[in-house]
Amino acid sequence: MARFLTRRLLQAVPVLLGISFLLFVLMHAMPGGPLAMYVQQPGMSKDRLAQLAVQMGLNKPVWVQYTEWLAGVLHGNFGYSYIYNEPATTMMLQRFPATMELMLTAFVVSVVGSFALGIFGAVRQYSIWDHLITTLSYFGMAMPTFWLGVLMLILFAVDLHWFPSGGLSSSTGPSGLGDRLRHLVLPASTLAVFLIAQQSRYVRSAMLEVIRADFVRTARAKGLGERVIMWRHALRNALIPVVTVMVINAAFLFGGALVTETIYSWPGMGLLFINAIQQADYPVIMAIVSFLSVVIVFANIVADMLYGLLDPRVRLS
Amino acid sequence: MIDELAWEDVAPRPTRSYWGMVARRFSRHHLAMASLVVLLLIALASALAPALAPYSPNQPDLSAVLAPPGGHHLMGTDNVGVDLFSEVLYGGRISLMIGLLSALVAVGLGSLVGSVAGYYRGWVDAVLMRVTDVALSVPLLFIVLLLALLAGPKPSTVIFIIGATAWMVPARIVRAQFLTLCEREFVEASRASGQLDRRIIVREIFPNAMAPLIVNATLLVGQAIVIEAVMDFLGAGLSPPNISWGWLLNQAQSYIAEAPWLSFFPGFMIFIVVLAVNLVGDGLRDALDPTMRL
Numbered sequence: 001m002a003r004f005l006t007r008r009l010l011q012a013v014p015v016l017l018g019i020s021f022l023l024f025v026l027m028h029a030m031p032g033g034p035l036a037m038y039v040q041q042p043g044m045s046k047d048r049l050a051q052l053a054v055q056m057g058l059n060k061p062v063w064v065q066y067t068e069w070l071a072g073v074l075h076g077n078f079g080y081s082y083i084y085n086e087p088a089t090t091m092m093l094q095r096f097p098a099t100m101e102l103m104l105t106a107f108v109v110s111v112v113g114s115f116a117l118g119i120f121g122a123v124r125q126y127s128i129w130d131h132l133i134t135t136l137s138y139f140g141m142a143m144p145t146f147w148l149g150v151l152m153l154i155l156f157a158v159d160l161h162w163f164p165s166g167g168l169s170s171s172t173g174p175s176g177l178g179d180r181l182r183h184l185v186l187p188a189s190t191l192a193v194f195l196i197a198q199q200s201r202y203v204r205s206a207m208l209e210v211i212r213a214d215f216v217r218t219a220r221a222k223g224l225g226e227r228v229i230m231w232r233h234a235l236r237n238a239l240i241p242v243v244t245v246m247v248i249n250a251a252f253l254f255g256g257a258l259v260t261e262t263i264y265s266w267p268g269m270g271l272l273f274i275n276a277i278q279q280a281d282y283p284v285i286m287a288i289v290s291f292l293s294v295v296i297v298f299a300n301i302v303a304d305m306l307y308g309l310l311d312p313r314v315r316l317s
Numbered sequence: 318m319i320d321e322l323a324w325e326d327v328a329p330r331p332t333r334s335y336w337g338m339v340a341r342r343f344s345r346h347h348l349a350m351a352s353l354v355v356l357l358l359i360a361l362a363s364a365l366a367p368a369l370a371p372y373s374p375n376q377p378d379l380s381a382v383l384a385p386p387g388g389h390h391l392m393g394t395d396n397v398g399v400d401l402f403s404e405v406l407y408g409g410r411i412s413l414m415i416g417l418l419s420a421l422v423a424v425g426l427g428s429l430v431g432s433v434a435g436y437y438r439g440w441v442d443a444v445l446m447r448v449t450d451v452a453l454s455v456p457l458l459f460i461v462l463l464l465a466l467l468a469g470p471k472p473s474t475v476i477f478i479i480g481a482t483a484w485m486v487p488a489r490i491v492r493a494q495f496l497t498l499c500e501r502e503f504v505e506a507s508r509a510s511g512q513l514d515r516r517i518i519v520r521e522i523f524p525n526a527m528a529p530l531i532v533n534a535t536l537l538v539g540q541a542i543v544i545e546a547v548m549d550f551l552g553a554g555l556s557p558p559n560i561s562w563g564w565l566l567n568q569a570q571s572y573i574a575e576a577p578w579l580s581f582f583p584g585f586m587i588f589i590v591v592l593a594v595n596l597v598g599d600g601l602r603d604a605l606d607p608t609m610r611l
Binding site: 146300 | 467585
């Protein structure tokens with residue numbers, strides 16, 4: 001296990017370096033370069049632009065800029081936001097808890113929901129409930145997150161007033177845990193629907209596979225209770241392929257968070273990224289993309305490790 | 318008992334071509350067939366938008382601002398009185414075209430990478446698969462938005478961006494197919510007869526590697542439509558005159574309370590198309606799978 005981990009971590013280094021270098025070069029290859037935003041400002045002269053370029057170190061060759069940037073990153077410094085003049089790292093970390101709150105809630109809801117629906121569908125295969133769940137999961141998978149989010153916003157926030165339409169918590173009136181939870185309901189469910197739809201399919205097919213396996217028949221023949229068979233024997237084995245999918249999905253929740261945070265004005269990293277894109281705030285863009293690449297690479301390693309832990313037949317080497 | 322056997326029982330079944338069999342199996346998949354019909358109808362309606370649209374998509378009508386659906390405006394009107402149904406028809410042209418072409422770009426790039434990696438193996442394969450791994454480890458939606466910012470909002474760049482970020486799965490599929498097919502006798506025979514690598518790859522192996530690729534390509538069309546819509550929705554995509562369903566949804570954001578229909582219909586079109594594409598993909602998968610016999 002330790003050797004596997006070391007090797008995978010070492011392999012991740014060139015991958016991450018490659019991603020960051022590509023991004024860096026791309027940003028400098030665009031017309032106008034990182035200063036494109038300043039060119040449009042009123043009263044901007046050529047001299048002032050050149051001065052800014054020197055100030056930000058943009059007059060040096062790209063590879064020098066990249067090594068300087070990389071040296072900074074290794075010290076936790078992603079540079080300063082062009083717009084707010086604050087450290088990009090600080091800006092990102094300030095937004096991190098809000099995104100984690102949203103993603104963790106959505107993830108937990110999706111795991112519970114997909115296991116419940118998937119197991120139910122497998123145990124009652126071809127029943128009317130199974131067909132209903134299957135149909136709904138097809139709908140859920142085809143429903144674009146942004147559309148679902150807007151529809152839920154219109155129905156539950158604008159029309160019915162059951163839940164607030166956006167933000168982390170109320171600025172006036174009651175605050176506290178209840179208020180925060182009420183704000184969390186719509187964005188978290190928006191994010192969870194696609195995952196439940198997709199993952200419940202995986203859980204169902206994984207369960208169906210093990211239910212027909214010999215060891216389950218053996219367990220039945222031994223006279224074990226149906227409940228013990230399902231939970232101790234079948235589910236534990238069905239978990240193996242499902243967990244991998246779920247861990248990798250968790251990393252990709254960030255993409256869904258982009259949309260969800262925009263719809264519900266949730267002050268997380270997704271919204272920060274959208275603002276940074278609109279303002280061409282490159283240090284912030286680079287900070288977020290680099291951070292997420294690290295998260296995804298690690299999620300993949302964790303998924304592989306879990307696979308090895310859950311299934312003793314898989315040797316990690 | 319042999320003479321009791323009717324001739325029909327022992328006669329060789331009429332040989333059908335592989336694709337003829339696939340088409341027959343697909344046509345028996347009722348849900349997939351219905352989805353295909355729905356897709357074709359939507360595509361046809363979009364293609365004929367200039368003839369079918371009751372109003373011009375850029376003709377404001379200040380006497381019918383934010384009119385709800387019904388009456389003269391099937392899907393209602395927007396904040397300057399433009400007919401939403403007409404806009405949805407025109408939007409379908411861009412959305413479907415971008416979905417189709419980006420999926421083609423992705424499949425083309427993926428086939429190229431996958432076939433070269435699977436045919437030549439060795440270090441070529443190692444390098445190409447590492448690149449594929451890297452491309453799979455980036456937060457895709459973020460990269461797509463960044464590229465859109467860098468390249469500007471033209472339909473051609475959007476197609477290229479989506480295609481360039483979706484080729485990895487087709488590449489892996491094609492490579493896996495090539496790895497097994499290259500061991501087969503017919504490839505050996507082509508090599509022995511001195512054919513060029515390029516010809517063997519394109520004419521001999523690739524046609525046999527198509528089945529799983531077609532299923533994936535179908536699903537990619539749906540994904541590409543959604544990604545294009547997300548780009549537009551987040552304000553990093555197209556702008557008029559290139560209206561798409563995603564752009565309509567973006568515009569509807571300012572009027573969710575006054576005119577919810579502006580959000581409903583364009584999103585509903587995306588939903589129906591993606592649902593139909595997924596079902597067609599399922600039907601194709603079942604029809605192409607040689608292990609399933611009817």
